[in-house]
Amino acid sequence: MYVKQLAKLMGVTADTVRHYTRVGLLNPIRSAENGYQEYTKQDQQRLKFIISSRQLGFSLKDIQHIIGESEQGNCPCPLTRKLITKRLEETEALFQETLKLRNRMHAALEQWDTSADGANASDVCSLIESFVDPINDSANKEQRNDD
Amino acid sequence: MYVKQLAKLMGVTADTVRHYTRVGLLNPIRSAENGYQEYTKQDQQRLKFIISSRQLGFSLKDIQHIIGESEQGNCPCPLTRKLITKRLEETEALFQETLKLRNRMHAALEQWDTSADGANASDVCSLIESFVDPINDSANKEQRNDD
DNA sequence: ATTGACCTGTGTGTTGCACATAGGTTTATT
DNA sequence: AATAAACCTATGTGCAACACACAGGTCAAT
Numbered sequence A, B: 001m002y003v004k005q006l007a008k009l010m011g012v013t014a015d016t017v018r019h020y021t022r023v024g025l026l027n028p029i030r031s032a033e034n035g036y037q038e039y040t041k042q043d044q045q046r047l048k049f050i051i052s053s054r055q056l057g058f059s060l061k062d063i064q065h066i067i068g069e070s071e072q073g074n075c076p077c078p079l080t081r082k083l084i085t086k087r088l089e090e091t092e093a094l095f096q097e098t099l100k101l102r103n104r105m106h107a108a109l110e111q112w113d114t115s116a117d118g119a120n121a122s123d124v125c126s127l128i129e130s131f132v133d134p135i136n137d138s139a140n141k142e143q144r145n146d147d
Numbered sequence C: 001a002t003t004g005a006c007c008t009g010t011g012t013g014t015t016g017c018a019c020a021t022a023g024g025t026t027t028a029t030t
Numbered sequence D: 001a002a003t004a005a006a007c008c009t010a011t012g013t014g015c016a017a018c019a020c021a022c023a024g025g026t027c028a029a030t
Helices: A003-010 A014-022 A041-055 A060-071 A077-113 A126-130 A138-143 B003-010 B014-022 B041-055 B060-071 B077-113 B126-130 B138-143
Strands: none
Touching: A003 A014, A003 A041, A014 A041, A041 A060, A041 B126, A060 A077, A077 B077, A077 B126, A126 B041, A126 B077, B003 B014, B003 B041, B014 B041, B041 B060, B060 B077
16 A cells, blocks of 8 residues: 555545654555555554544654553553643643734734724834733733732 | 844844844844844834734734835735734634644543553553544534534 | 656755854953 | 953754655556
Protein backbone atom coordinates (compact mmCIF):
# COMPACT_ATOMS: atom_id res chain seq x y z
CA MET A 1 0.00 0.00 0.00
CA TYR A 2 1.45 3.35 -1.05
CA VAL A 3 1.19 6.63 0.79
CA LYS A 4 -1.84 8.05 -1.00
CA GLN A 5 -3.95 4.97 -0.52
CA LEU A 6 -3.22 4.75 3.19
CA ALA A 7 -3.91 8.45 3.59
CA LYS A 8 -7.25 8.25 1.86
CA LEU A 9 -8.21 5.16 3.80
CA MET A 10 -7.56 6.92 7.10
CA GLY A 11 -8.91 10.31 6.17
CA VAL A 12 -5.70 12.32 6.24
CA THR A 13 -3.51 13.82 3.53
CA ALA A 14 -0.58 12.06 1.95
CA ASP A 15 1.64 14.83 3.26
CA THR A 16 0.55 14.04 6.77
CA VAL A 17 1.43 10.38 6.32
CA ARG A 18 4.79 11.38 4.86
CA HIS A 19 5.37 13.69 7.77
CA TYR A 20 4.67 10.98 10.32
CA THR A 21 7.00 8.76 8.37
CA ARG A 22 9.75 11.35 8.34
CA VAL A 23 9.64 11.78 12.09
CA GLY A 24 9.72 8.02 12.56
CA LEU A 25 6.18 7.38 13.76
CA LEU A 26 5.48 5.17 10.77
CA ASN A 27 7.95 2.64 9.44
CA PRO A 28 7.07 1.62 5.91
CA ILE A 29 9.35 -0.53 3.83
CA ARG A 30 11.04 1.04 0.88
CA SER A 31 10.37 -0.97 -2.23
CA ALA A 32 13.58 -2.00 -3.89
CA GLU A 33 11.85 -1.87 -7.23
CA ASN A 34 10.66 1.73 -7.49
CA GLY A 35 11.84 3.30 -4.26
CA TYR A 36 8.30 3.90 -3.02
CA GLN A 37 7.29 3.52 0.62
CA GLU A 38 5.15 0.47 1.24
CA TYR A 39 2.83 0.69 4.22
CA THR A 40 1.56 -2.43 5.97
CA LYS A 41 -1.44 -3.19 8.13
CA GLN A 42 0.78 -2.43 11.09
CA ASP A 43 1.40 1.06 9.81
CA GLN A 44 -2.32 1.43 9.31
CA GLN A 45 -3.00 0.55 12.93
CA ARG A 46 -0.24 2.80 14.06
CA LEU A 47 -1.66 5.66 12.04
CA LYS A 48 -5.03 5.09 13.61
CA PHE A 49 -3.43 5.36 17.01
CA ILE A 50 -1.67 8.58 16.04
CA ILE A 51 -4.91 10.13 14.81
CA SER A 52 -6.70 9.20 18.02
CA SER A 53 -3.88 10.61 20.09
CA ARG A 54 -3.82 13.85 18.13
CA GLN A 55 -7.56 14.23 18.72
CA LEU A 56 -6.84 14.08 22.43
CA GLY A 57 -4.31 16.87 22.20
CA PHE A 58 -1.07 14.90 22.34
CA SER A 59 1.86 16.26 20.38
CA LEU A 60 3.76 14.10 17.95
CA LYS A 61 6.61 14.01 20.43
CA ASP A 62 4.23 12.85 23.14
CA ILE A 63 3.11 10.06 20.87
CA GLN A 64 6.68 9.09 20.19
CA HIS A 65 7.34 8.82 23.91
CA ILE A 66 4.19 6.82 24.52
CA ILE A 67 5.03 4.42 21.73
CA GLY A 68 8.59 4.23 22.99
CA GLU A 69 7.42 3.20 26.43
CA SER A 70 5.17 0.59 24.96
CA GLU A 71 7.91 -0.80 22.75
CA GLN A 72 10.24 -1.08 25.71
CA GLY A 73 7.73 -3.40 27.30
CA ASN A 74 6.48 -0.88 29.85
CA CYS A 75 2.87 0.05 30.33
CA PRO A 76 2.56 3.52 28.77
CA CYS A 77 -0.64 4.42 30.60
CA PRO A 78 0.98 6.30 33.51
CA LEU A 79 2.93 8.38 31.03
CA THR A 80 -0.24 8.96 29.06
CA ARG A 81 -2.04 10.22 32.14
CA LYS A 82 0.82 12.49 33.04
CA LEU A 83 1.10 13.93 29.56
CA ILE A 84 -2.57 14.63 29.09
CA THR A 85 -2.64 16.49 32.36
CA LYS A 86 0.04 18.81 31.10
CA ARG A 87 -1.61 19.23 27.72
CA LEU A 88 -4.92 19.94 29.36
CA GLU A 89 -3.37 22.78 31.31
CA GLU A 90 -1.97 24.22 28.12
CA THR A 91 -5.26 23.84 26.34
CA GLU A 92 -7.04 25.54 29.18
CA ALA A 93 -4.61 28.44 28.97
CA LEU A 94 -5.00 28.67 25.21
CA PHE A 95 -8.74 28.58 25.62
CA GLN A 96 -8.70 31.50 28.04
CA GLU A 97 -6.36 33.50 25.86
CA THR A 98 -8.40 32.86 22.77
CA LEU A 99 -11.52 33.86 24.64
CA LYS A 100 -9.95 37.12 25.71
CA LEU A 101 -8.68 37.82 22.22
CA ARG A 102 -12.12 37.16 20.80
CA ASN A 103 -13.64 39.59 23.27
CA ARG A 104 -11.08 42.24 22.40
CA MET A 105 -11.82 41.81 18.72
CA HIS A 106 -15.54 42.10 19.30
CA ALA A 107 -15.00 45.20 21.39
CA ALA A 108 -12.85 46.70 18.65
CA LEU A 109 -15.47 46.06 16.01
CA GLU A 110 -18.09 47.68 18.19
CA GLN A 111 -15.96 50.73 18.84
CA TRP A 112 -15.07 51.00 15.18
CA ASP A 113 -18.70 50.81 14.20
CA THR A 114 -19.30 54.26 15.59
CA SER A 115 -15.96 55.85 14.72
CA ALA A 116 -15.27 57.15 11.28
CA ASP A 117 -12.15 56.20 9.36
CA GLY A 118 -9.26 58.48 10.06
CA ALA A 119 -11.20 60.58 12.52
CA ASN A 120 -8.38 60.76 15.01
CA ALA A 121 -4.92 62.06 14.58
CA SER A 122 -2.72 59.03 14.09
CA ASP A 123 0.49 57.83 12.55
CA VAL A 124 -0.61 54.64 10.89
CA CYS A 125 -4.21 53.66 11.55
CA SER A 126 -6.48 55.68 13.77
CA LEU A 127 -8.75 52.72 14.45
CA ILE A 128 -6.04 50.61 15.98
CA GLU A 129 -4.29 53.45 17.71
CA SER A 130 -7.39 54.81 19.35
CA PHE A 131 -8.78 51.46 20.42
CA VAL A 132 -9.05 51.05 24.14
CA ASP A 133 -9.53 47.62 25.63
CA PRO A 134 -12.58 47.87 27.94
CA ILE A 135 -11.21 45.04 30.08
CA ASN A 136 -7.74 46.32 30.68
CA ASP A 137 -8.68 49.97 30.67
CA SER A 138 -7.68 51.53 33.97
CA ALA A 139 -11.06 53.25 34.25
CA ASN A 140 -12.68 49.85 34.65
CA LYS A 141 -10.23 48.41 37.10
CA GLU A 142 -12.65 48.66 39.97
CA GLN A 143 -14.38 45.60 38.59
CA ARG A 144 -11.33 43.45 38.96
CA ASN A 145 -9.09 42.68 41.84
CA ASP A 146 -6.10 40.73 40.61
CA ASP A 147 -3.30 43.26 40.74
CA MET B 1 18.87 53.65 21.38
CA TYR B 2 19.93 50.02 20.99
CA VAL B 3 17.71 47.00 20.75
CA LYS B 4 17.70 46.00 24.40
CA GLN B 5 16.79 49.42 25.66
CA LEU B 6 13.87 49.80 23.25
CA ALA B 7 12.65 46.32 24.09
CA LYS B 8 12.70 46.97 27.82
CA LEU B 9 11.01 50.31 27.35
CA MET B 10 8.14 48.74 25.44
CA GLY B 11 7.83 45.57 27.46
CA VAL B 12 8.94 43.03 24.88
CA THR B 13 12.08 40.98 24.42
CA ALA B 14 15.07 42.07 22.40
CA ASP B 15 14.51 39.07 20.17
CA THR B 16 11.04 40.30 19.39
CA VAL B 17 12.39 43.69 18.37
CA ARG B 18 15.04 42.01 16.25
CA HIS B 19 12.40 39.87 14.64
CA TYR B 20 10.25 42.85 13.72
CA THR B 21 13.37 44.47 12.34
CA ARG B 22 14.24 41.44 10.26
CA VAL B 23 10.84 41.35 8.63
CA GLY B 24 11.04 45.05 7.89
CA LEU B 25 8.49 46.37 10.35
CA LEU B 26 11.12 48.45 12.11
CA ASN B 27 13.79 50.39 10.29
CA PRO B 28 16.64 51.29 12.59
CA ILE B 29 19.84 52.82 11.33
CA ARG B 30 22.95 50.73 11.42
CA SER B 31 25.69 52.54 13.21
CA ALA B 32 28.76 52.83 11.02
CA GLU B 33 30.89 52.74 14.13
CA ASN B 34 30.01 49.42 15.75
CA GLY B 35 27.45 47.91 13.38
CA TYR B 36 24.67 48.10 15.97
CA GLN B 37 21.09 48.96 15.10
CA GLU B 38 20.05 52.37 16.31
CA TYR B 39 16.36 52.82 17.00
CA THR B 40 14.72 56.23 16.90
CA LYS B 41 11.56 57.66 18.42
CA GLN B 42 9.84 56.76 15.17
CA ASP B 43 10.73 53.11 15.65
CA GLN B 44 9.42 53.36 19.17
CA GLN B 45 6.06 54.64 17.97
CA ARG B 46 5.99 52.04 15.27
CA LEU B 47 6.68 49.31 17.82
CA LYS B 48 3.85 50.58 19.95
CA PHE B 49 1.56 50.30 16.95
CA ILE B 50 2.74 46.77 16.27
CA ILE B 51 2.10 45.70 19.85
CA SER B 52 -1.39 47.18 19.78
CA SER B 53 -2.14 45.46 16.49
CA ARG B 54 -0.88 42.11 17.75
CA GLN B 55 -3.18 42.42 20.76
CA LEU B 56 -6.07 42.75 18.35
CA GLY B 57 -5.13 39.57 16.56
CA PHE B 58 -3.46 40.95 13.45
CA SER B 59 -0.63 38.94 11.98
CA LEU B 60 2.71 40.54 11.24
CA LYS B 61 1.86 40.35 7.56
CA ASP B 62 -1.44 42.13 8.21
CA ILE B 63 0.48 44.86 9.97
CA GLN B 64 2.86 45.14 7.06
CA HIS B 65 -0.06 45.61 4.70
CA ILE B 66 -1.72 48.17 6.91
CA ILE B 67 1.47 50.15 7.23
CA GLY B 68 2.04 49.83 3.51
CA GLU B 69 -1.36 51.34 2.77
CA SER B 70 -0.69 54.15 5.15
CA GLU B 71 2.72 54.86 3.64
CA GLN B 72 1.23 55.00 0.18
CA GLY B 73 -0.94 57.84 1.35
CA ASN B 74 -4.13 55.80 1.50
CA CYS B 75 -6.35 55.54 4.55
CA PRO B 76 -5.67 52.06 5.93
CA CYS B 77 -8.87 51.88 7.95
CA PRO B 78 -10.97 50.02 5.36
CA LEU B 79 -8.24 47.42 5.08
CA THR B 80 -8.05 47.22 8.84
CA ARG B 81 -11.77 46.57 9.09
CA LYS B 82 -11.58 43.92 6.41
CA LEU B 83 -8.63 42.17 7.98
CA ILE B 84 -10.00 42.06 11.49
CA THR B 85 -13.21 40.54 10.18
CA LYS B 86 -11.24 37.69 8.69
CA ARG B 87 -9.10 37.27 11.79
CA LEU B 88 -12.17 37.29 13.97
CA GLU B 89 -13.63 34.42 11.99
CA GLU B 90 -10.41 32.49 12.44
CA THR B 91 -10.31 33.26 16.12
CA GLU B 92 -13.89 32.17 16.49
CA ALA B 93 -13.05 28.89 14.76
CA LEU B 94 -9.99 28.39 16.92
CA PHE B 95 -12.06 29.14 19.98
CA GLN B 96 -14.63 26.51 19.08
CA GLU B 97 -11.98 23.94 18.27
CA THR B 98 -10.12 24.60 21.48
CA LEU B 99 -13.34 24.31 23.40
CA LYS B 100 -14.10 20.96 21.82
CA LEU B 101 -10.60 19.73 22.45
CA ARG B 102 -10.82 20.77 26.06
CA ASN B 103 -14.07 18.90 26.44
CA ARG B 104 -12.60 15.81 24.84
CA MET B 105 -9.65 15.94 27.19
CA HIS B 106 -11.90 16.31 30.21
CA ALA B 107 -14.00 13.40 29.01
CA ALA B 108 -10.89 11.29 28.56
CA LEU B 109 -9.67 12.04 32.07
CA GLU B 110 -13.04 11.09 33.45
CA GLN B 111 -13.15 7.85 31.54
CA TRP B 112 -9.60 7.05 32.52
CA ASP B 113 -10.38 7.69 36.15
CA THR B 114 -12.44 4.55 36.30
CA SER B 115 -10.46 2.37 33.92
CA ALA B 116 -7.34 0.61 35.05
CA ASP B 117 -4.10 0.84 33.16
CA GLY B 118 -3.77 -1.76 30.46
CA ALA B 119 -7.13 -3.30 31.19
CA ASN B 120 -8.05 -3.59 27.53
CA ALA B 121 -6.36 -5.46 24.79
CA SER B 122 -4.38 -2.89 22.87
CA ASP B 123 -1.38 -2.37 20.69
CA VAL B 124 0.12 0.74 22.19
CA CYS B 125 -1.93 2.35 24.93
CA SER B 126 -5.25 0.96 26.07
CA LEU B 127 -6.36 4.29 27.47
CA ILE B 128 -6.12 6.11 24.19
CA GLU B 129 -7.31 3.25 22.06
CA SER B 130 -10.38 2.55 24.12
CA PHE B 131 -11.39 6.17 24.54
CA VAL B 132 -14.69 7.01 22.98
CA ASP B 133 -15.60 10.62 22.40
CA PRO B 134 -19.05 11.12 23.99
CA ILE B 135 -19.81 13.92 21.53
CA ASN B 136 -18.95 12.16 18.31
CA ASP B 137 -19.98 8.73 19.45
CA SER B 138 -22.67 7.38 17.13
CA ALA B 139 -24.79 6.29 20.11
CA ASN B 140 -25.27 9.94 20.99
CA LYS B 141 -26.00 11.22 17.54
CA GLU B 142 -29.68 11.67 18.26
CA GLN B 143 -28.74 14.86 20.06
CA ARG B 144 -27.30 16.45 16.95
CA ASN B 145 -28.62 17.05 13.52
CA ASP B 146 -25.84 18.33 11.33
CA ASP B 147 -25.04 15.41 9.08
C1' DA C 1 5.78 5.23 -29.07
C1' DT C 2 3.44 8.75 -27.01
C1' DT C 3 0.32 11.41 -24.57
C1' DG C 4 -1.95 12.48 -20.33
C1' DA C 5 -3.32 11.63 -15.70
C1' DC C 6 -1.73 10.44 -11.56
C1' DC C 7 1.55 9.26 -8.37
C1' DT C 8 6.19 9.52 -5.81
C1' DG C 9 10.14 11.44 -2.78
C1' DT C 10 12.58 15.34 -1.43
C1' DG C 11 13.24 20.08 -0.34
C1' DT C 12 11.47 24.22 1.19
C1' DG C 13 7.91 27.52 3.22
C1' DT C 14 4.82 28.74 6.93
C1' DT C 15 4.28 31.84 11.96
C1' DG C 16 6.38 34.43 15.59
C1' DC C 17 9.43 34.46 17.93
C1' DA C 18 13.31 31.84 21.39
C1' DC C 19 17.71 30.08 21.77
C1' DA C 20 22.68 29.21 20.79
C1' DT C 21 26.85 31.04 19.26
C1' DA C 22 30.75 33.97 18.57
C1' DG C 23 32.36 38.04 19.30
C1' DG C 24 32.32 43.24 20.57
C1' DT C 25 31.73 46.92 24.42
C1' DT C 26 31.71 48.69 28.85
C1' DT C 27 32.86 48.76 33.59
C1' DA C 28 35.56 47.46 37.54
C1' DT C 29 39.74 45.95 39.40
C1' DT C 30 44.51 45.28 39.81
C1' DA D 1 47.69 50.23 31.14
C1' DA D 2 46.28 45.58 31.37
C1' DT D 3 42.90 42.42 32.45
C1' DA D 4 38.89 40.21 33.77
C1' DA D 5 33.90 40.07 34.39
C1' DA D 6 29.51 41.49 33.01
C1' DC D 7 26.79 42.81 29.52
C1' DC D 8 25.60 43.67 25.02
C1' DT D 9 25.33 42.77 19.84
C1' DA D 10 24.25 40.39 15.17
C1' DT D 11 23.52 36.30 12.90
C1' DG D 12 22.13 31.64 12.25
C1' DT D 13 19.30 28.07 13.52
C1' DG D 14 15.31 25.58 15.90
C1' DC D 15 10.52 24.89 16.87
C1' DA D 16 5.24 22.29 15.38
C1' DA D 17 2.78 20.11 12.19
C1' DC D 18 2.16 19.92 8.34
C1' DA D 19 1.27 22.27 3.12
C1' DC D 20 3.23 23.27 -1.10
C1' DA D 21 6.37 23.29 -5.11
C1' DC D 22 9.24 20.70 -7.91
C1' DA D 23 11.25 17.19 -10.87
C1' DG D 24 10.61 12.99 -12.21
C1' DG D 25 8.53 8.05 -12.24
C1' DT D 26 4.32 4.88 -13.31
C1' DC D 27 0.32 3.39 -15.52
C1' DA D 28 -3.42 3.16 -18.77
C1' DA D 29 -5.16 4.54 -23.17
C1' DT D 30 -4.16 5.64 -27.65
